[in-house]
Amino acid sequence: MLSDIEISNQASPQLISDIANKLGILSHELTSFGDAKAKVDPALLKRLVAKQQGKLIIVTAVTPTPHGEGKTVTTIGLTQGLAHIGKKSCACIRQPSMGPVFGVKGGAAGGGYAQVIPMQEMNLHLTGDIHAVSSAHNLAAAALDARLFHETRLSAAEFTRQSEQTALNIDPQQLLWRRVIDHNERSLRHITVGLGAINGPVHDSGFDITAASELMAILALSHDLTDMRKRIGRLVLALDTSANPITAEDLGVAGAMTAIMVEAIKPTLMQTINGQPCLIHAGPFANIAHGNSSIIADKIALKLADFVVTEAGFGSDMGFEKFCNIKVRESDKAPDAAVLVVTLKALKANSGIASDLDINKPDMDRLQAGFSNLNWHINNVAKYGVPVVVAINHFPTDSQAELDWLQHAVTKTAAFGCEISQSFAQGASGAEQLAKTVAAATEQTSNFKFLYDVNTTIISKLLTIAESGYGANNVTLTAQATQQMQRFEALGFSHLPLCIAKTPMSISHDPSIKGIPGDFELPVTELRLNAGAGFITALAGKVMTMPGLNIKPNYLNIDIDDAGHIIGLD
Amino acid sequence: MLSDIEISNQASPQLISDIANKLGILSHELTSFGDAKAKVDPALLKRLVAKQQGKLIIVTAVTPTPHGEGKTVTTIGLTQGLAHIGKKSCACIRQPSMGPVFGVKGGAAGGGYAQVIPMQEMNLHLTGDIHAVSSAHNLAAAALDARLFHETRLSAAEFTRQSEQTALNIDPQQLLWRRVIDHNERSLRHITVGLGAINGPVHDSGFDITAASELMAILALSHDLTDMRKRIGRLVLALDTSANPITAEDLGVAGAMTAIMVEAIKPTLMQTINGQPCLIHAGPFANIAHGNSSIIADKIALKLADFVVTEAGFGSDMGFEKFCNIKVRESDKAPDAAVLVVTLKALKANSGIASDLDINKPDMDRLQAGFSNLNWHINNVAKYGVPVVVAINHFPTDSQAELDWLQHAVTKTAAFGCEISQSFAQGASGAEQLAKTVAAATEQTSNFKFLYDVNTTIISKLLTIAESGYGANNVTLTAQATQQMQRFEALGFSHLPLCIAKTPMSISHDPSIKGIPGDFELPVTELRLNAGAGFITALAGKVMTMPGLNIKPNYLNIDIDDAGHIIGLD
Structure with missing residues (x-):
């Protein structure tokens, strides 16, 4: 064949x-x-x-x-x-x-x-489209870091005078917005940025694959352009020093991000x-x-x-x-x-x-x-x-x-x-x-029902997905995940549905468990707020939001032939 | 109006x-x-x-x-x-x-x-097209770091057994290929990548704006697709532990990069x-x-x-x-x-x-x-x-x-x-x-001549551009630039023309010098080999290959209107 x-x-x-x-x-x-x-x-x-x-x-x-x-x-x-x-x-x-x-x-x-x-x-x-998602996502990251840079080097009053904007007082420990790229990029998972004295403040960051961008979810879940514009405005990029959310709207970048996404x-x-x-x-x-x-x-x-x-x-x-x-x-x-x-x-x-x-x-x-x-x-x-x-x-x-x-x-x-x-x-x-x-x-009488009531607590929804969704006995949360859960609830986001990030290679969180997993607890290590997309992501087990290239990657097979046609893309 | x-x-x-x-x-x-x-x-x-x-x-x-x-x-x-x-x-x-x-x-x-x-x-x-350049450029970066990762964690023999490729022995101190993004991204100018124990080896990297990518120059200077494929193959991404160049061809990624650039x-x-x-x-x-x-x-x-x-x-x-x-x-x-x-x-x-x-x-x-x-x-x-x-x-x-x-x-x-x-x-x-x-x-008799003979030494070409091109008295080189010059000459690249990266706001390297600069020396801080594009870039003065967002950036003005049209892009 x-x-x-x-x-x-x-x-x-x-x-x-x-x-x-x-x-x-x-x-x-x-x-x-x-x-x-x-x-x-x-x-x-x-x-x-x-x-x-x-x-x-x-x-x-x-x-x-x-x-x-x-x-x-x-x-x-x-x-x-x-x-x-x-x-x-x-x-x-x-x-x-x-x-x-x-x-x-x-x-x-x-x-x-x-x-x-x-x-x-x-x-x-x-x-x-994926390029547009990457570009709009990374514009927000650039805007956030630039704002942090200018607010850090100037007094609030001087910042306001020069920029004609009010200082946001971004908490450099609470930058929630990572960057994205549409490649398998292991070495960008966890990076330090802002090195070199004039590019700072130095802080941790990292890249996810664009498929994991909240903007990608917004693209997939928006009803129309107006809805997309509103959702982009609601993106929570960071917290301020009083732990209040700083949105893309607050940063003034939501309109430009939407402009990138118009097509x-x-x-x-x-x-x-x-x-x-x-x-x-x-x-x-x-x-x-x-x-x-x-x-x-x-x-x-x-x-x-x-x-x-x-x-x-x-x-x-x-x-x-x-x-x-x-x-x-x-x-x-x-x-x-x-x-x-x-x-x-x-x-x-x-x-x-x-x-x-x-x-x-x-x-x-x-x-x-x-x-x-x-x-x-x-x-x-x-x-x-x-x-x-x-x-x-x-x-x-x-x-x-x-x-x-x-x-x-x-x-x-x-x-x-x-x-x-x-x-x-x-x-x-x-x-x-x-x-x-x-x-x-499709001629059968439809009787659709959700797995869980969205208007319950985050932990209750986690338990339902873990137990009824995967057959787990229980859910465990790291201290970090617990803190994040409490913060998102305090900020009024407990009503959002959950998006579990876990291995697909098992019904459980552990890729080595085949068939129907038996006695296990679902370990939740981190929660990420996706206020624009409208869900909370829960990372379970050793899941990574950026893949890596394996030792014999498919790119080795790809080239153009003498006629300029692409080969090896199977 | x-x-x-x-x-x-x-x-x-x-x-x-x-x-x-x-x-x-x-x-x-x-x-x-x-x-x-x-x-x-x-x-x-x-x-x-x-x-x-x-x-x-x-x-x-x-x-x-x-x-x-x-x-x-x-x-x-x-x-x-x-x-x-x-x-x-x-x-x-x-x-x-x-x-x-x-x-x-x-x-x-x-x-x-x-x-x-x-x-x-x-x-x-x-x-x-710019998205394609960014994507192809960053695929090379991902491929290089992944190769370094796999060669570092395995013996050369085991690497070869698993990958069916010969080890390249990349020198982690001589990774010459940076990354690119089409944004003004100050905080990505100088970064550390590979953090987090399983993503390493940890090393320095950084992003240039895509407009500065060697692939962008290749796109602009290629005669046709076949020529582009060859130039991409010649890209020098790193040196090996014996200081020999490692090209995109050596890494097996040149074909896939070209496939990204076909359109x-x-x-x-x-x-x-x-x-x-x-x-x-x-x-x-x-x-x-x-x-x-x-x-x-x-x-x-x-x-x-x-x-x-x-x-x-x-x-x-x-x-x-x-x-x-x-x-x-x-x-x-x-x-x-x-x-x-x-x-x-x-x-x-x-x-x-x-x-x-x-x-x-x-x-x-x-x-x-x-x-x-x-x-x-x-x-x-x-x-x-x-x-x-x-x-x-x-x-x-x-x-x-x-x-x-x-x-x-x-x-x-x-x-x-x-x-x-x-x-x-x-x-x-x-x-x-x-x-x-x-x-x-255009009806005048054309009498075009180059500023310099390309078949001379790098330093001689630098001097001609500085003196005849800008009116400088002399050129100074940092130790780093001198080493790079010697290395590129030893590798057989002395015949390439030069591409000076400097401020455009003065004829000199110093943006504060207006009109016709008088008595000055052109300080060259770094040379970058662009073997695929076919030139050597010389960085002069305080020039940066990644801009930053200013305090009142244009994105603040951009949005969509109620009809979904983009506004504020003037």
Whole structure:
């Protein structure tokens, strides 16, 4: 079979203006970036205010493994499959971060015959939204440090005279705003800035990957530009010497940050390999952020298509939980059905059984042992009242006996159905049966419920997520996290939902615990206030908000060929 | 008069595809980014290989002052004026850095009725090239530090076993590659990275503004994508423990960096307020970098237009000198004429005479004292054998007597002519006479010569630039600079031209010395090898490659209005 980039390059994409036209976007609502990408103006939501929304399908997965479960492949394949059975469909996915593209993972546009094309345009830059998030985020950091610099070198009176602004009295020990960059940058995790006598005051800082920026979450959760402007104004960048929050509005930088983001608020339209529309917007990771594409993109797609397929990052304990408890609270649109992606390999890897046997080879013992992980995720999704269809993403090496066993085993669970998806190798037709079953699932009576009441204390919400969300016995907090919790409650932010940052490689906080974790406590090490995005991030276990490049990074494979085409981006 | 952004918003831009069509660009050579911007494929140079080049006009200025001389206004106005007198013209300018946009300066698209529209699209993001430069630059930094991290934690044999690469033995004391960000970020000038035990080794680093990135220079100096790929491969990122250079090629990151830059190599076409074409490409500052837009953009414009007007940053000692001694050596296209922009205010500010009198008020003494600065710059340009036309950029407050005196005074210099330019207030017609005189100047026999022979020693070239270029008596080098000079010569890089980084606010290295500096030595503090771009940067005086935000930064004025339009970007 051809590589992803070869398949992408051999495809004959339609003009993106034709794709938009078929979807019902008017030409003045579209800004083309070449023939293959276009930004869509959310103003169309006003035009279509009276139109009914389509069905929303959320794609999630079992606990991920290093083998790749094919969640984006299934999202794109299902979108193609729905079109194949005559449904008007649209995918909504996140913009890939360049960190993983050059790091361990390669591209994030799906793969095989279930991908967004041209994949290199999707994986690099797209229409610049992530760059805009980085730029606006770092403008706030520059503004904060510059203000601290000028207020430190001058008396308050002299500062006011020269600047025509009132001194903010920033507490240099309470600078809450880190910096971001869209790379895997281990050595920037923890840095000292302001060295060199004239650049100070010297203080600690650090970079997160842009996918973890609060501004990225704001992009994904805003209803419109006015809402985004307000949220940016509410960003808490630091505390003053009386422990009061200093916001981006206080610093006078919120307007300029919004100006940088004016184009980013428009989702980007691309197409799948068989010409189905795909809206790409925002890129928060699901481990260290809330892990879902934007409300604006979903809203646009739901007005234009009968079936909208969107993807939540990692397993159902991660992106799906945050979809339900953070995104749905803002969007007011619960999913009509969920698709839970699994592979034979993933279940074997989740079995917790060590084995020298090639994971592609049949191994019924490991498969059966790993099934409990799938069953846990089925129940986890069902807990929210969302009908769940299991999609077995098929690999050529899969054993028919194992596939048969798995499909039969799922019939005894809470799942609505279980289908084998072959969209990687076959495209739309490979997802035909999955599409039919998912469409049927969306006809179920919806009974969505949140995991927790948002109007309780932070600790109560932490306990509910840990116990009901992950099966933990308890939550422990470091002294730092306890202090932060008390401070955020004192500042009036206890009503916010929580965004847990933890490893995605286990349902617990410990990546070595496979299957269903047993007896464990969730250790919360740090809380971060995201007053603009509207949640509090809780860091659990050894989680880092900046990845590092591994010893054999993917960038080694990437180059241009003699014709100037990009190679090695698979 | 309306503000720049109001004028821009009230203009009726033509479709950029129509502008391209009139210029002679074929539709398959154009990638539109909406209606107002489009990338131009340099492949058209192959199609037009037999076509004769147009005339190249370089716009430079007297020593700049905080009042703004209007060099971009004159560049755009002259382009409009040339069209007004029936010449096919095109402007080639640099992409504005967002650092100054949010810092002290505001936009950089020209102004009044001589600007590129829509100015907010030009000033923010454009088509993403600066973001691409930042991203590719910082990928190299991440790759270098990750390699150092993995080689430090493992034995050479174990590193090779796990990575399938040979250890590079990076000297942690000789990491030459800094990081970049497109903001004014004082506190990132000098930082310590790798803190926190698991992120190390701890070492010094720092950020320059992206305009000073060697990759930005490569973008501006490359002939085509293949040439860019080779130059990126030659970037020296560090030295090994035997003091041998470690390049981006050695690190295996040059291909991925180029992949990030594949679209950036295409210049962006926009239009002036009266529909003349303007190519915008690359954005090196002229104080801390080589200060000129790209060779590729110039080449494209010279094939398509009869007159190409480009701008070199700051005074003729800065961008113009580098245009001649760095860019022309690569492009092999000397300017056919130069325009030297001056204002009455600039000469008064350059007089060195302190005065309480409003600089907009007539003050013949200061004007006459400041004239020597203009005369110096006229002679400086003439030294290169390029005919020079003085353009007096007119302000409404200008005294007619002073204008008359100045025009008359210029007749006694080496200048070819002197015209008053009123394009800010009047657009094309305000530059009619300037256009006629400049067109006549390009008919002069060209007699271009470089300031120095590139095949001499570094110190000899430094002396020539300091003495013949600035009028210094001598050059001093710090011990660090001396060591670096010796190292670069030992590595075989003595044949490269020099790029002096110094203040633009004086012909000397000392911004307090106005007019024509007298008795001074040029103090060189540091040399930086730019093996990929093809020059050696020499830092002279107290120059910093990262600006800081001032106490009353421009971002305070920027916001969106109720309709979502950007305001305050003037």
